[in-house]
Amino acid sequence: MNSETKMIQVGDDMPVLELPPISRTTLALFAGASGDHNPIHIDIDFARGAGMKDVFAQGMLSMAYLGRALTEWVPQRQILSYGVRFAAMTHLGDRVRCSGKVVETLEHAGRPCVRVQISAAKATGEITLAGEALVALN
Amino acid sequence: MIDKKFIGYEVPPTLWDVEKGRIRFFAEVIGTADPIYLDDAAAKAAGYRNVVAPPTFIFGAESDSGVLMKLLDTLKIDLREVLHGEQRFDYHAPVCAGDTLRFQTRVADIYDKKDGALEFVVNDTKVTNQLGEHVADLHSVIVVRHA
Numbered sequence: 582m583n584s585e586t587k588m589i590q591v592g593d594d595m596p597v598l599e600l601p602p603i604s605r606t607t608l609a610l611f612a613g614a615s616g617d618h619n620p621i622h623i624d625i626d627f628a629r630g631a632g633m634k635d636v637f638a639q640g641m642l643s644m645a646y647l648g649r650a651l652t653e654w655v656p657q658r659q660i661l662s663y664g665v666r667f668a669a670m671t672h673l674g675d676r677v678r679c680s681g682k683v684v685e686t687l688e689h690a691g692r693p694c695v696r697v698q699i700s701a702a703k704a705t706g707e708i709t710l711a712g713e714a715l716v717a718l719n
Numbered sequence: 720m721i722d723k724k725f726i727g728y729e730v731p732p733t734l735w736d737v738e739k740g741r742i743r744f745f746a747e748v749i750g751t752a753d754p755i756y757l758d759d760a761a762a763k764a765a766g767y768r769n770v771v772a773p774p775t776f777i778f779g780a781e782s783d784s785g786v787l788m789k790l791l792d793t794l795k796i797d798l799r800e801v802l803h804g805e806q807r808f809d810y811h812a813p814v815c816a817g818d819t820l821r822f823q824t825r826v827a828d829i830y831d832k833k834d835g836a837l838e839f840v841v842n843d844t845k846v847t848n849q850l851g852e853h854v855a856d857l858h859s860v861i862v863v864r865h866a
Contacts, residue, residue, distance in 0.1 A: 600750070607748065610744075610748045611748050611749075613744070614741065614744040614745040614747075614748045614779075615745060615748075615776075615778070615779030615782075615783075616741075616779035616780055616782055616783025617778070617779045617782045617783070617787075618782075618783075619798065619801070620798075621798075621799070627799070630799060631799035631800070632799075632866060639803075640802075640803040640806070641775060641778055641779065641803065641806070642749075644775050644778075644806060645745075645749045645773065645774075645775045646749055646750075648749075648773055648774035648775045649749050649750065649751045649773065651774065652751065652753065652773065652774065653751070653753070657755070657771065657773070657774060657813075658766075658813065660774055660810060661809070661810055662807065662808060662809045662810065663774055663775075663807070663808050663810075664805070664806065664807025664808065664858070665805065665806060665807075666804065666805045667802070667803050667804060667805065667806075712807075
């Protein structure tokens with residue numbers, strides 16, 4: 582894997598990761614597994630009380646999926662930083678699609694790195710989160 | 720309006736034990752199949768102390784340690800109005816099962832837009848472990864939407 586990541590170049594695409602439709606079960610399990618118990622994602626009564634029609638997905642669920650796409654592409658210890666802006670809500674039934682592209686090579690703390698623009702989107706193409714990761718090449 | 724006097728407020732530090740079962744549960748829910756998240760032998764063969772936490776795992780750990788609720792309570796923010804605006808992680812060392820994490824969270828900024836209809840709370844968290852290693856920094860922006 583190391584020899585492969587050294588070959589990463591500007592313009593390369595991160596392999597796309599497509600997830601199954603978001604279900605209530607996934608939201609409940611992710612709340613328990615992640616430790617983020619905000620009821621707006623798991624309790625329809627609370628969600629309605631907050632003015633929503635229904636529960637919606639944790640932004641951090643899509644960020645975790647996007648993180649999985651990164652670690653399936655490069656070893657986790659080579660990911661130096663990873664950040665996103667949450668742009669739109671992900672709803673029940675949405676299919677999250679994670680993608681990324683290498684946009685720059687640079688040096689960080691003496692290590693050769695690449696900057697990768699990454700995003701998660703719905704099947705409609707609407708971007709739900711967008712950001713970047715700094716990935717070391719060794 | 721959130722009182723701007725809380726800019727610079729530091730949440731009392733929290734400790735959180737990283738359990739192997741939680742890492743596996745998290746990995747299974749997001750569907751990652753890499754054995755470094757699931758199996759100690761595979762993690763050790765890859766040079767880790769034990770199964771390793773996936774990249775975003777420490778966000779929920781911070782929340783689970785009570786930081787977010789303490790912050791909302793102190794700043795008098797209604798959870799029903801909260802959305803996550805931004806999240807960033809800077810990684811310095813791996814987080815593995817068996818570790819004890821320490822979270823030190825500081826409110827870096829509070830500002831508003833649209834005449835106060837939207838308020839923003841910017842938090843920076845330093846994460847260290849039982850070995851005294853600085854493992855990560857978290858940077859998050861919470862959005863408070865007033866109806």
